[in-house]
Amino acid sequence: MKTILITGATGFLGSALTARSLAEGHRVKALSRNDPAGHRVRAAVDTAARGFGFSLGAEPLSRLSVFQVDFQDLPGTLAPEVLGDVTHVWNVAAEMSYSLKKILPAVEQNVRATSMLYALAARRARRCERFYHVSTAYTAGFGVEQVRERPHVAPRVINAYQLSKWMAESNLLLHHPELGLPVTLFRPSVIIGHHDTGWSSGASFGLFFLAEALLLGKRRHAEHVQLDLKADSLLNLVCVDTVVRRALALLETRASREDREIFHCIGDELIPLAGALEPAWSALGLRAGFGPPRHAVDAELQRFLEKNKPFADTTWHFHADRLQAVLGEAYGPQPMTPQIAGRSLTHFLAHRLRELARAPVDPAPEAARTAAPGAP
Incomplete structure (x- = not known):
C-alpha cells in the first residue's frame, strides 16, 4: 500500500x-x-x-x-x-x-x-x-x-x-x-471528461470554455452564431x-x-476544432459557423473568447515518446473522436443548464477567470 x-x-x-x-x-x-x-x-x-x-x-x-x-x-x-x-x-x-x-x-x-x-x-x-x-x-x-x-x-x-x-x-x-x-x-x-461517462467537474476551462461560449449564444436567443475561430485548427484532447x-x-x-x-x-489523435464543438451546438439546438462576427451576439462571443482564441487557433504537435517508453503496454493509446468529445460536452452542458435553472439570472462567466486549454 x-x-x-x-x-x-x-x-x-x-x-x-x-x-x-x-x-x-x-x-x-x-x-x-x-x-x-x-x-x-x-x-x-x-x-x-x-x-x-x-x-x-x-x-x-x-x-x-x-x-x-x-x-x-x-x-x-x-x-x-x-x-x-x-x-x-x-x-x-x-x-x-x-x-x-x-x-x-x-x-x-x-x-x-x-x-x-x-x-x-x-x-x-x-x-x-x-x-x-x-x-x-x-x-x-x-x-x-x-x-x-x-x-x-x-x-x-x-x-x-x-x-x-x-x-x-x-x-x-x-x-x-x-x-x-x-x-x-x-x-x-x-x-476533457471521462471517456465512457463524459463526467467532468463542470468547470469552464479548455474545450468546455468554448462550449460555454455556445451556451452564451443560446442564452442570448440566437439561432445561428459565428465563432471567430479557425475551424480547422487541431486540438489535442x-x-x-x-x-x-x-x-x-x-x-x-x-x-x-x-x-x-x-x-x-496527451491524446494520441488530433481532432479539428469544428468536429470537437459540433456536438455542443447540436445539443443546444444552435447552428454555428466560423468567421468574423456578423451581429451583436457574435461580437459578444468574440469578446468572451478573446483570451482563449490564441490557444484554440494554434495547432501543437506534442510528443510523448518518453512516457510511452517508461510505461510500455500500460501507456494505452488515447484515441479521440467527435463522439468521445461529445459525451464530455453533453455532460458539461447538462451541468451548466442545471446551474442556470437554479439561478436564471446568473451572469455569463468571466473570461479572465478561466484557465488556458492546457489546464489540469
Missing part, C-alpha cells in the same frame, strides 16, 4: 486521482484550504468516483485523510508527522486564472507553494520516492509546433497561468540537485480517466526512471 499526498483534491483532476487511488487500495493524504472538517474534499472525491462509474465504500474512504493547510505558509501549517509515511507526492493544485492582473496569486500558488512543498517533502518525507508535479503541455508557448518532453527555454507565453506553470517547472528542475528528491513534471494537454490511469501507472513503474523526468500526457 502506497501513501500518496495529493494537493488539489477538490478540483477536477485532483478529485479523480484521489478517488482512483483509493479504489486501487492506496492511502491518500489530501491537503486542502478552508476545509477544516474535510467535507469539500470528501464530497468532490465521492462525485468523481461516481463520475468514473464506481462508488467508494467505507473501507476505501477510511484511507482518506484531509489536512487543512495554508499554502502561503506550508512550513508553519503542514505538520511534519503528516509527511512521515508519505511515499509519493502528487501536486495537482493550481491557480488557474490567466489574467495578468492576477499574476501575483498565480506565482504564489503555482510557483512558491509548489517549491515549498517540494522542499518539505525532500526534507521531511523520508520514505518519499518521487515528487510529481502536474503542469501543462502548453508551457511550450507559442511558435513551437513540435513539442518534445524536455525543458522549455524562454517560451513565448501570454498569460499568468502559462507563465507561472513554466516558472514552477524551471524552479523544480533548478532545486533538484540541492534537494535530491526525484521529480517528475507531468504535462497533460487539454483534459485527453480524457481524464486516461490521465489518471497513466499517472497511477507511473507509481508502479521503476524501470528506465530518471531523477528528473518530463512526460507529456
Whole structure:
C-alpha cells in the first residue's frame, strides 16, 4: 500500500486521482484550504468516483485523510508527522486564472507553494520516492509546433497561468540537485471528461470554455452564431480517466526512471476544432459557423473568447515518446473522436443548464477567470 499526498483534491483532476487511488487500495493524504472538517474534499472525491462509474465504500474512504493547510505558509501549517509515511507526492493544485492582473496569486500558488512543498517533502518525507508535479503541455508557448518532453527555454507565453506553470517547472528542475528528491513534471494537454461517462467537474476551462461560449449564444436567443475561430485548427484532447490511469501507472513503474523526468500526457489523435464543438451546438439546438462576427451576439462571443482564441487557433504537435517508453503496454493509446468529445460536452452542458435553472439570472462567466486549454 502506497501513501500518496495529493494537493488539489477538490478540483477536477485532483478529485479523480484521489478517488482512483483509493479504489486501487492506496492511502491518500489530501491537503486542502478552508476545509477544516474535510467535507469539500470528501464530497468532490465521492462525485468523481461516481463520475468514473464506481462508488467508494467505507473501507476505501477510511484511507482518506484531509489536512487543512495554508499554502502561503506550508512550513508553519503542514505538520511534519503528516509527511512521515508519505511515499509519493502528487501536486495537482493550481491557480488557474490567466489574467495578468492576477499574476501575483498565480506565482504564489503555482510557483512558491509548489517549491515549498517540494522542499518539505525532500526534507521531511523520508520514505518519499518521487515528487510529481502536474503542469501543462502548453508551457511550450507559442511558435513551437513540435513539442518534445524536455525543458522549455524562454517560451513565448501570454498569460499568468502559462507563465507561472513554466516558472514552477524551471524552479523544480533548478532545486533538484540541492534537494535530491526525484521529480517528475507531468504535462497533460487539454483534459476533457471521462471517456465512457463524459463526467467532468463542470468547470469552464479548455474545450468546455468554448462550449460555454455556445451556451452564451443560446442564452442570448440566437439561432445561428459565428465563432471567430479557425475551424480547422487541431486540438489535442485527453480524457481524464486516461490521465489518471497513466499517472497511477507511473507509481508502479521503476524501470528506465530518471531523477528528473518530463512526460507529456496527451491524446494520441488530433481532432479539428469544428468536429470537437459540433456536438455542443447540436445539443443546444444552435447552428454555428466560423468567421468574423456578423451581429451583436457574435461580437459578444468574440469578446468572451478573446483570451482563449490564441490557444484554440494554434495547432501543437506534442510528443510523448518518453512516457510511452517508461510505461510500455500500460501507456494505452488515447484515441479521440467527435463522439468521445461529445459525451464530455453533453455532460458539461447538462451541468451548466442545471446551474442556470437554479439561478436564471446568473451572469455569463468571466473570461479572465478561466484557465488556458492546457489546464489540469
